Amino acid sequence: MQRRNILRLTAAAFLALAALPASAQDKAITVASTTSTEQSGLFGHILPLFKAKTGIDVRVVAVGTGQALDIGRRGDADVVFVHDKAAEEKFVAEGAGVDRREVMYNDFVLVGAKADPAKIAGSKDIAAALKKIAETKAPFASRGDKSGTHAAELRLWKLAAVDPQSGKGSWYRETGSGMGPTLNTAAGMDAYALTDRGTWLSFKNRRNLTIVVEGDQRLFNQYGVMLVNPAKHPHVKKDLGMEFINWITSPEGQKAIADYKINSEQLFFPNYKRSGA
Amino acid sequence: MSEIGNAFSTALAMLAGFDPELLQIVVLSLEVSLSAVLIASAIGLPLGALIALTRFRGRQAVIVVLNGCMGLPPVVVGLVVYLLLSRAGPLGPLGLLFTPGAMIVAQVVLVMPIIAALARQVVEDAWREYAEQLRSLGATPRNAIWTLLWDTRFSLATVILAGLGRASAEVGAVMIVGGNIDGVTRVMTTAIALETSKGDLPLALALGMILISIVVLLNAAAYAVKETAQKKYG
Amino acid sequence: MTMHAPATILPLVLDKVGFAVGATDIIRGISLELRAGPCTVILGPNGAGKSMLLRLCHGLLEPTRGSVRWNGTHPHSARRQAMVFQRPVMLRRSTIANVAYGLKRAGMARTERTKRAAAALDRVGLLHLADRSARVLSGGEQQRVALARAWALDPEVLFLDEPTANLDPAATRAIENVIASIRDGGTKVVMTTHDLGQARRLAQEIVFLHRGRVLEHGPADRFFEQPATNEAAAFLKGELLV
Numbered sequence: 116m117q118r119r120n121i122l123r124l125t126a127a128a129f130l131a132l133a134a135l136p137a138s139a140q141d142k143a144i145t146v147a148s149t150t151s152t153e154q155s156g157l158f159g160h161i162l163p164l165f166k167a168k169t170g171i172d173v174r175v176v177a178v179g180t181g182q183a184l185d186i187g188r189r190g191d192a193d194v195v196f197v198h199d200k201a202a203e204e205k206f207v208a209e210g211a212g213v214d215r216r217e218v219m220y221n222d223f224v225l226v227g228a229k230a231d232p233a234k235i236a237g238s239k240d241i242a243a244a245l246k247k248i249a250e251t252k253a254p255f256a257s258r259g260d261k262s263g264t265h266a267a268e269l270r271l272w273k274l275a276a277v278d279p280q281s282g283k284g285s286w287y288r289e290t291g292s293g294m295g296p297t298l299n300t301a302a303g304m305d306a307y308a309l310t311d312r313g314t315w316l317s318f319k320n321r322r323n324l325t326i327v328v329e330g331d332q333r334l335f336n337q338y339g340v341m342l343v344n345p346a347k348h349p350h351v352k353k354d355l356g357m358e359f360i361n362w363i364t365s366p367e368g369q370k371a372i373a374d375y376k377i378n379s380e381q382l383f384f385p386n387y388k389r390s391g392a
Numbered sequence: 393m394s395e396i397g398n399a400f401s402t403a404l405a406m407l408a409g410f411d412p413e414l415l416q417i418v419v420l421s422l423e424v425s426l427s428a429v430l431i432a433s434a435i436g437l438p439l440g441a442l443i444a445l446t447r448f449r450g451r452q453a454v455i456v457v458l459n460g461c462m463g464l465p466p467v468v469v470g471l472v473v474y475l476l477l478s479r480a481g482p483l484g485p486l487g488l489l490f491t492p493g494a495m496i497v498a499q500v501v502l503v504m505p506i507i508a509a510l511a512r513q514v515v516e517d518a519w520r521e522y523a524e525q526l527r528s529l530g531a532t533p534r535n536a537i538w539t540l541l542w543d544t545r546f547s548l549a550t551v552i553l554a555g556l557g558r559a560s561a562e563v564g565a566v567m568i569v570g571g572n573i574d575g576v577t578r579v580m581t582t583a584i585a586l587e588t589s590k591g592d593l594p595l596a597l598a599l600g601m602i603l604i605s606i607v608v609l610l611n612a613a614a615y616a617v618k619e620t621a622q623k624k625y626g
Numbered sequence: 627m628t629m630h631a632p633a634t635i636l637p638l639v640l641d642k643v644g645f646a647v648g649a650t651d652i653i654r655g656i657s658l659e660l661r662a663g664p665c666t667v668i669l670g671p672n673g674a675g676k677s678m679l680l681r682l683c684h685g686l687l688e689p690t691r692g693s694v695r696w697n698g699t700h701p702h703s704a705r706r707q708a709m710v711f712q713r714p715v716m717l718r719r720s721t722i723a724n725v726a727y728g729l730k731r732a733g734m735a736r737t738e739r740t741k742r743a744a745a746a747l748d749r750v751g752l753l754h755l756a757d758r759s760a761r762v763l764s765g766g767e768q769q770r771v772a773l774a775r776a777w778a779l780d781p782e783v784l785f786l787d788e789p790t791a792n793l794d795p796a797a798t799r800a801i802e803n804v805i806a807s808i809r810d811g812g813t814k815v816v817m818t819t820h821d822l823g824q825a826r827r828l829a830q831e832i833v834f835l836h837r838g839r840v841l842e843h844g845p846a847d848r849f850f851e852q853p854a855t856n857e858a859a860a861f862l863k864g865e866l867l868v
Contacts, residue, residue, distance in 0.1 A: 145490055145571075154590050158574075176490055176571035190479035191489050295589030302591075320591030348479060350487075524686055525715035528708065529728040529775070539727075543718045625718050626761030 155313025259289025399597030440511030467564030766797025
């Protein structure tokens, strides 16, 4: 009986190992990026093109910007692709990443209920709009999760000279979650929310929400890509990672980005410039 | 409420069409959860029986902790396993993070206490009935472990199904250690979470229905096997 | 592998054995010697301590006072003596696997085990049920399987604790026949019962127990004809002994 059980255990272990698809050894890199980028569908469009050209599998771990940078810091990814310039520059400054390049931008839009309690629909001034929301104490759903979107939102509140924490517990609602769940919450309580256009275009649970403010220059959202520093993490797939970074900033990759459309609308605007950033 | 009707028809359409992406996600989910339950049983069943049959200092405390671990929050387990498997962590060189292997590890941690704690109770109850007779026949606690595990196999089958239920239902652990990578570590539960967060509720519901159906089917199969065996063996 | 080593484990000597559960003395100061040969029946009313005494002899319980020794040495060899309980415990497997269980624990090889188990089952008349699951058998059949299981170990001493207390007369007769053949085969049988008729049928030696003490110990016919104590006389007359 003892021997039979040891055999059973070994069989179980082999079964378990056999179940794992081949991992580290094939041509693949891990890219830490954000939920909003993945949910926009951009990766679904450009990564197959990259694979067709280079044969490299890109495995995207999509989390909040803060977590994506942390994954890079730990060396659990080869490339980081997020949209928070200040945080990215800090990332490079502390030696966690190298070769930062600006890749593309998209924009944020302010969405709100058609009823529009703060009466800001159609405005092109985001700071004024946010100020009005605070004044009328209209409900506002924030991501509150240290993401790139959240960081951008906080910067805009600053521009409007409003401290949103004054509304904590009443009109300012921090969901502590990603863009999708936050929009779900906003749709559920007829609240305003700041979202990237990409997520908005693919979001299917809009209910009474519609775009109320867009087009303000200050709503533009810059994306940057970095290689996780191989000096700090020798196991990082430096060559494959650089192939990705080079491709996405090449004319071909930049065109692929521009070609991605939802309902014939372009979401991302490539803006890689050779010199400097 | 119309969402549920919508979801139902979406689910049927996806199943009928043998959507390849869905198939891949379902297969991966089954691989991860079944492997995890297999390993967790291989460890948990003998462990539970050992605790049931032996006496040692701190035994009561071990039982209480083991029972408590049945309620380990999956997301916490995911976080701890993530920190262990991260390159910055002690097991980093294994390169397991963001692979199905990491998901199996996390689920083993989650499921093993359930199997061990319940097995301990089952074996302890059986021992009360069998102890005198087995000792009289020359069985030591060590070989009584395997005798009792085999004899209580029908109850233990239910214990294993409880573990399988836990593994296939959780999302917190596999999300963190797997990364929900499309085509690599995306399983049913993380796919449902993703579609929900994208606001595609009917699709999320449809996937949920499919997941529940699969688990119920597995249970039905196990029940059928158990019933026929139980009729024969009493 | 032979089951009988050269030396015998008898006589079994209990020296001032006592057993208490908590503050209560169930067995008080029993000194007893059981030798090879006669079928010994431990007789007495319910609650006299018969089952407990048997378990002390078999080694399932340790005495709280005094000692239990086999042929001078202390440790009991589980395989040279076996026990059948009032309620048979069948493992969830086939009948023949149940009978072979003790042999497996003793380290016997598979082919030898199966042979011995089949022979034991045959002796109790249940070979035709060898592949049936033991748990679906009737009470009487299960008890016969338990006997076969103990007998297969080829013990020098067989303990039986009220083996037919839960069985109907037909099953009881079958069991008593098996016990008789085991006795006649040379195994020392030590059995408890509260059933006078059974004692009369099977006993060659009587140990009369009352309230945890041995009141009488001697040849069966002498006990039944001329009990030495009032309690024994009352018991034989069918009175309730309090």
